[in-house]
Amino acid sequence: MEIKLLSASYLLQQHGWVLLIPLSVTSSSLLLTFPGWAQTNTSLQAEESLFSSQELTELDTSSLMAAQDQEEHLEAAPHSAISLKNNDLTVPSGNGEVISDIQVRFVNGDGEPIEGNTKDEIITREFDLHSGDVYDSDLALEGLERVDEMFIIKQASLTLEPAADDQVVMVVTVDERDSFFFSFGNTLPRPTALQGPSRPAVVNASSNSARGFSAGARLGFTNIGGNNQALTLGVEGGENTLGVDVDFRQFLKNGSGYGINFANQRGVEPEFTGGDREVETPSGDEPWVHRLGGGVEYFRPLASDFDAALGISYQRISVREDAFSDDIASEDELGNDLTVSDDGQDDLLTVNFSGVIDRRNSSKNPTKGSRLLVGADQSIPIGDADILFTRLSANYTQFLPLNLFGFTEGPRTLVLNVQGGTILGDTPPYDAFSLGGSSSVRGYSSGEIGTGESFVQATAEYRFPMFSFNAFDDDVDVGGTFFFDYASDLGSGDDVIGEPAEARDKPGDGFGYGLGIRALTSIGAVRLEFGINDEGDSEVIFNIGDRF
Structure with a gap:
């Protein structure tokens, strides 16, 4: 069973202070995250920008x-x-x-x-x-x-x-607004081309995510010197993750600007956990992935509904014996590579592009329209690892009005989502695509399906109204959902360096299906879902915030 609280926003405004509380719990754990802060560009998604103009x-x-x-x-x-x-x-x-x-x-x-x-x-x-x-x-x-x-x-x-x-x-x-802000959670809005614990991925099949209980917070100053600059510090810590992200942004005309960040994080990531076989480090511990680096980016709207960011990032990546250990593990207990270089420390320099085209009729409860997320990352070989790859990824969601059934007045919506990605060249395990979990295939735990060089993932979800009620002067619309998820690594698990999925006997593909209840409240969509996978295992998921 997995309980997950996904990005929820609770808004409190008092005396010029703003408090935003979104929640997330993954793998029977609590992760406090929030959509992030930023100047809202012309078409920047409201649920992903901290304190959007609509909210x-x-x-x-x-x-x-x-x-x-x-x-x-x-x-x-x-x-x-x-x-x-x-x-x-x-x-x-x-x-x-x-x-x-x-x-x-x-x-x-x-x-x-x-x-x-x-x-x-x-x-x-x-x-x-x-x-x-x-x-x-x-x-x-x-x-x-x-x-x-x-x-x-x-x-x-x-x-x-x-x-x-x-x-x-x-x-x-x-x-x-007040120049100082504090908020729980530390996720920045799309698009961003930088790497770090505060950066949202284009696709959900990301290896750069930790499991277990964690909590995050972000604080900082905006409008420094009256020049529309922002300096923030994001901190995350928990059962299986530790991380900080220092971010500076200078906003320019028409929603454009540039950002600089420094990030340091450690976590137990899905590529090295899960599966039918448990594989640990030679000392018998879970592998902790350590990422240290930073970057610079430029972002701007390219059209009224198209925002993009281009940046360059550097990371030094290693695998440690535990959260605070200086001991580096370059191989697991079976002799499989955990990193590319023999000394266990990889230098990864990448040029990154991220874009979002948002044509939804609503950012909070879309019933028609679409959103497309695209990303491209090109590594530049440096250091002993000499990593060279091109990574391409895309994430498309279509919202279609479809009147099949319902129990009261309200929108009936079919949500179709397809995601995919591939890596051409070297594929380090810590940058491959990990499949399974409540943001991938419901019914599986995070990373349980596999970790591949390529992947495809698809979801169909039907939403329908059930009833409404009023609680604490808040009108709540309750609806139901039926969903089906599928993901596959397209047989590319053995193309990943170290073959982490093969070593752990992960299936490489799988599907899940189920039903849920979805309540639209002032703090966001509250979802309770029950998923069953193709192997007969089940999962209960509690969400605050939508999946798409």
């Missing part, structure tokens, strides 16, 4: 009233009535006036003027409008959306104030 937008009535008052003062310009609206953001329609000046004003949560922390140019650079330009409502709305999506901004509005004849002052009013 944190607060209607500041005093600011709206002030905006209306300012509009009423433009009596000579009837065009000034707010007529454009997008995601609760509005701008004056304008009537061909020339912008004499652009001003940034800061307010608190009550709409009272205060001295701001952010430099004015950080706000004004998001607009493709300047002093002397003819006011364009479309450009104004686009710029206001970009400002409102900035992580450092809680709420933004735009008004026009009369100046000289046929001229106006464009006023951008913003309510800033």
Whole structure:
């Protein structure tokens, strides 16, 4: 039996502080994680960005009233009535006036003027409008959306104030977030091209994940010096994992920016556990994979629904006897290689690309649309290991309205997901694809199916409504699910260096099926699932947060 709490978000806002609590429990263990922090790009997924604009937008009535008052003062310009609206953001329609000046004003949560922390140019650079330009409502709305999506901004509005004849002052009013934040969990949002414990993988079949009880937290400072910079520290520790991730980000115009990180982690990973045969280190301990390194990346939106990141990362990877041991194990007790180099320490330098195309109708409870995640990693041979590979991976999810059955009103949705990947060249076991588990094939434990050089994984899940109720002033919609999962290493288990899956008698492919209950609450989707695999074993999974 496996219990898993998957990324759940609980949002608490008080006095400018923001607390986000998502939970995850894997392999009968508790893992506290959260979607991460970041400035939200134009199409960045809300459930994956820390405090997205959708989750944190607060209607500041005093600011709206002030905006209306300012509009009423433009009596000579009837065009000034707010007529454009997008995601609760509005701008004056304008009537061909020339912008004499652009001003940034800061307010608190009550709409009272205060001295701001952010430099004015950080706000004004998001607009493709300047002093002397003819006011364009479309450009104004686009710029206001970009400002409102900035992580450092809680709420933004735009008004026009009369100046000289046929001229106006464009006023951008913003309510800033607190510069310090603390949150449980340490997962960053997509896309990111860096490596480390805070980085989400493109596909779920990742070997870089630990089993057992663990908890994580992230704290840091945003908007350093008023320049929209962020410095954070993520810490993770538990039964089978230890890790830290220091991250610096500089956000630039239009959702672009660059990041630098340093990461140090150890964990018991699925490629070296599970299976019908237990294989340990020569000293009789479980192998602990140690990863030490860092990197630099550049990220930006390439289209309204397409965000991408490109980076270069370095890791020194070794296998240790236990969490705090200096003893390095280059082979297991059967003589199979755990690393590529003979001394047990591999230098891995990679150029990484990650992209996400999100066309879902909702990030919290999608019922139609699609999302595509893609990744490519190219290693550069260095050190004694001299590792050379090209890794390609993709993850596609389609949400289809399908009215088969249900017990009350509500959406009926068929969710189809397919993932795949391959590694061309050297395939270190710690970077191969591990299959099985609640994020792969339900009914199997993590990594129990196999670890391969290539893989394919598919899921079909039908969601239907059952009933609704109210608890603690929260409307809860309860639905059911039927699911089927399948994964295969495509016979590539023996192509992995050290053949970890073959040594542990893992099957290489398998399927699971089952049913579940899914409740939509203010803290996310709560799921209770029962899965059975093709070998007759079963698994009970409790999730907070959706699988897709």
